[in-house]
Amino acid sequence: MTLPAAATGGASTRLDPLELFLDADIVVQAVMLGLILASIWSWMIIVSFGLRLNGAKRRSAKFESDFWQADDFESVMGLYRKKDVPSVRIAGSAMNEWKRSTAKGLKDREAASGRIANAMAGQIAQEADELAARLNFLATVGSVAPFVGLFGTVWGIMNSFFQIGAQESSSLAVVAPGISEALFATAIGLFAAIPAVIAYNRFSNGVNMFEAKLQRFADKFHANLSRELERL
Template identity: 65%
Template sequence: MNLTEILASGAVSAPTRLNPLQLFLDADIVVQAVILGLVLASIWVWAIIVSFQLKMGSVRKRSREFEKLFLSAREPERLLDDGRRTNPSLRVAKAGLEELARSTGSSGRVIDRNGAAARVALAMEGQVATEADSLAERLNFLATTGAVAPFVGLFGTVWGIMNSFFQIGQQQNSSLAVVAPGISEALFATAIGLFAAIPAVIAYNRFSHRVNAFEARLQRFADRVHAQVGRELEGL
């Protein structure tokens, strides 16, 4: 009985659905390496998404609480020494007040009020930029994965299709049964590439917006601190 007769008689039953694990196990070693790399990248992407979501929520809450206390305190300098309140807003205010202390010196007097106010503003603006850069540091991996993963998956697909055509030449058989498994495995690499890239792109755009919004919030807080410093300088 030949293959056609076997298939006609139902002795061999084709799989009713795709099995991703079996596709991976049957794939060429190069395609397997591509898929494994993309899976690891996808895992790391989701780890960054979850950790950044938790971190951003905690940072925003602590900064909001500190800003409320700082702006309503009679002696806000004392809040800067509380190690339990380490957050971006604290570091921004601390940078400004430390620059004010350097400008006034031990005597508590300042010669150039406008120059001192400008230096305080620059110190806080620099700290705001540093805090934003620190928050956005890990987002670079999301951007890289979103841009590169589809092309890595495409490389695996191209390699798998090349291997399928090689099998046609080796077996001298252009039947779909010869090339279909290799093409399926190859296209699976592209699917995994998209699976890694799509969440990375969405998360990067969303988190970049949140970092920019938080940076703007820090800048507004720095402006209010600068206004308080300006009033203090006027009284010196």
């Protein structure tokens, strides 16, 4: 049975996010806008970080392949020195320490070997820290956004109850719009938080795996340098 137009009153039968935003209280609007901006910034970090991490992995893999096939390590490093390659900087830190330790004759092989290992370990930690620095924002959004959205929801519901008192009516038609707008704030908070949490967990694991790969490269290079120290 089809209802007459007068019965429906021309009311919308679907949620309109833009209308919910425009009709919301100014505080709820501010919460929504902040969450939307946080979500946009999170997605920018997600895309840029994904490209950066994949690029670092690809360049390091290419360098390491050329590095182990070369007879002269320093010549290969020279070809990659101006490129953004973490493995190059790790090998460079080892070679710099090697040169300082052997410049005036080698006096203590074990001490020199330990300094080389420490130099590479420090560079690995720096590379991992620089990669993971921007992930802090994703962690913050993932943990805080739902609560910010909940604050908007609580404020909106409080405003709806205020409207009940002001209009002296407990009709659902009076409070439903305000409650819908308030709950929309929570939805936006979840919309911002869920991708941020997923991306943070995935990228953190990616950084840890890449750090482990760099450590294996450093261990292998350190073994080569240790053998060279024994010949001196």
